[in-house]
Every structure is written in C-alpha cells, then in structure tokens.
Amino acid sequence: MNDSVRRRGRPARLSQDAILLVAQEIVESGGIDALTMRAVAERLSSSPMAIYRHVRDKDELLLLLLDRVAATLERPELPADPRQRLIVLWRFLHDELAAHPWVVGVLAGGDLAGRSILWLVEEILQAFLACGLTAEQAGAAYRTVWQYTVGVLTIRIAMARTTSDLDRPTFQTAMIAAADPGQTPAIAAFAGEWPHAFDNYDFGLNALLDGLIRRP
CATH class of the missing domain: 1.10.357.10 (Tetracycline Repressor, domain 2)
Incomplete structure (x- = not known):
C-alpha cells in the first residue's frame, strides 16, 4: 500500500475546533449528560487522552461551547426607551x-x-x-x-x-x-x-x- 492510500485512511488531525464541533453535535442531540470525553473521542476515532491535550476537562469544554454559541449571536436592534x-x-x-x-x-x-x-x-x-x-x-x-x-x-x-x-x-x-x-x-x-x-x-x-x- 502506498503512502497516499495510508494517509487517506488515517483519522483527521485533532484540533480544538474539531473537538468543539463534535461536542456541540453531542449536546444538541443528547444534552450535557451525553457529553463525555470518551464520547467525543469515539466520534473522532481518537482516544480520551488525545482530547485532554486540547481541552483540560469537561468544564472547560462546556465553557468553550458556551462561547462558541454566544459568538454566533447577532445582536438585536435596541429601542431608545x-x-x-x-x-x-x-x-x-x-x-x-x-x-x-x-x-x-x-x-x-x-x-x-x-x-x-x-x-x-x-x-x-x-x-x-x-x-x-x-x-x-x-x-x-x-x-x-x-x-x-x-x-x-x-x-x-x-x-x-x-x-x-x-x-x-x-x-x-x-x-x-x-x-x-x-x-x-x-x-x-x-x-x-x-x-x-x-x-x-x-x-x-x-x-x-x-x-x-x-x-x-
């Protein structure tokens, strides 16, 4: 098997953005109780220890998710009164x-x-x-x-x-x-x-x- 085929078969490189994307999919469908480092790792074909290299713990993951959602909000027009x-x-x-x-x-x-x-x-x-x-x-x-x-x-x-x-x-x-x-x-x-x-x-x-x- 040549190198190009091997590369295509490898899991995508982990990044904090990839972890947050998967974590948001988990909480949107199953709630915060469904969110674990193991669940995120399984969806990324990785190990929990690899996730911990990008996110300290579940609390930090949730904080990052909150900021991710809040950053997408479009501020409403506010009346003077x-x-x-x-x-x-x-x-x-x-x-x-x-x-x-x-x-x-x-x-x-x-x-x-x-x-x-x-x-x-x-x-x-x-x-x-x-x-x-x-x-x-x-x-x-x-x-x-x-x-x-x-x-x-x-x-x-x-x-x-x-x-x-x-x-x-x-x-x-x-x-x-x-x-x-x-x-x-x-x-x-x-x-x-x-x-x-x-x-x-x-x-x-x-x-x-x-x-x-x-x-x-």
Missing part, C-alpha cells in the same frame, strides 16, 4: 436559549458562563439603571427576571421531552379537562387549555418588569 430595551433583550435571550436547550442546563447547573455573552448582561443592567434603579436594585432585578426565564425554559424543555414520548394527552391536561365545575369552577373554565409559562412568557415578563421598575 429603556423598558422596551429590556423587553427586546430578555425576549432575545429567551429565544436563543430555547433554541439551545443544553445551554439552559449548563447555566442553571453551576457557575459556568461564556465571556462572549457579557455584552447582553451589560445591556440589561444598563437598561435597568436607565429605568431609575440603583446598581443594587438593577442587579437584583436582573437575577429576578433571569430566574423566571430559566424556570420557564426548564419546564418547557422537560415537558417537550415528556410529551414527545406520549401518544395521549398529558396527565395534567386530562386532569384539567375532567375538573368538576361545581367544586373547582376556575380550573374547569380552562377546559383543558391550562396556560403554561412558556406559552405566555411575555405576560410574565411584562408583569415582572412593571413591578421591578415601579419599585421606589
């Missing part, structure tokens, strides 16, 4: 996280965060300040809306995973539909159309912002 800026910024963040469910798990599960997204945090804080909040209040307001947003997305992701395996209405939907109007008239009025937070995220967002901004 600070409250409207907050609506645009939080909806932008919500929609981008919904498009990458694994990111929600990373951010909610620890202290990992990509530096490439700091511009968005800065814009949100500046908008809260422009609404009249102090620096301390702006920080608290950010955490409040962040927790609401992550909560909404966590429920949405979990329900999507559950209902995708069912060929019947969920237990909750069936329970609401069967509610007795005599005993629980308010619940029965929904007739099975129980509103979930991810269906009316904007309602909750506006209510939160109204309460936070009007705070003395």
Whole structure:
C-alpha cells in the first residue's frame, strides 16, 4: 500500500475546533449528560487522552461551547426607551436559549458562563439603571427576571421531552379537562387549555418588569 492510500485512511488531525464541533453535535442531540470525553473521542476515532491535550476537562469544554454559541449571536436592534430595551433583550435571550436547550442546563447547573455573552448582561443592567434603579436594585432585578426565564425554559424543555414520548394527552391536561365545575369552577373554565409559562412568557415578563421598575 502506498503512502497516499495510508494517509487517506488515517483519522483527521485533532484540533480544538474539531473537538468543539463534535461536542456541540453531542449536546444538541443528547444534552450535557451525553457529553463525555470518551464520547467525543469515539466520534473522532481518537482516544480520551488525545482530547485532554486540547481541552483540560469537561468544564472547560462546556465553557468553550458556551462561547462558541454566544459568538454566533447577532445582536438585536435596541429601542431608545429603556423598558422596551429590556423587553427586546430578555425576549432575545429567551429565544436563543430555547433554541439551545443544553445551554439552559449548563447555566442553571453551576457557575459556568461564556465571556462572549457579557455584552447582553451589560445591556440589561444598563437598561435597568436607565429605568431609575440603583446598581443594587438593577442587579437584583436582573437575577429576578433571569430566574423566571430559566424556570420557564426548564419546564418547557422537560415537558417537550415528556410529551414527545406520549401518544395521549398529558396527565395534567386530562386532569384539567375532567375538573368538576361545581367544586373547582376556575380550573374547569380552562377546559383543558391550562396556560403554561412558556406559552405566555411575555405576560410574565411584562408583569415582572412593571413591578421591578415601579419599585421606589
């Protein structure tokens, strides 16, 4: 066998970009629990030790992935009114996280965060300040809306995973539909159309912002 044939049969040379590409494919399809150095190595026809020469550990791999995703985001056009800026910024963040469910798990599960997204945090804080909040209040307001947003997305992701395996209405939907109007008239009025937070995220967002901004 000549050298050219041998070269064609060898695995591609490892690089951090190749590792990140495969790692993103894994988390996009299977979530962060599916991401291991061994899983990445197997897809690259390599060994886990070879992966460690390019990435220190799983945490560093996740940080690099967060930055990789954040760097691809196109910044939205922001209105002059600070409250409207907050609506645009939080909806932008919500929609981008919904498009990458694994990111929600990373951010909610620890202290990992990509530096490439700091511009968005800065814009949100500046908008809260422009609404009249102090620096301390702006920080608290950010955490409040962040927790609401992550909560909404966590429920949405979990329900999507559950209902995708069912060929019947969920237990909750069936329970609401069967509610007795005599005993629980308010619940029965929904007739099975129980509103979930991810269906009316904007309602909750506006209510939160109204309460936070009007705070003395």
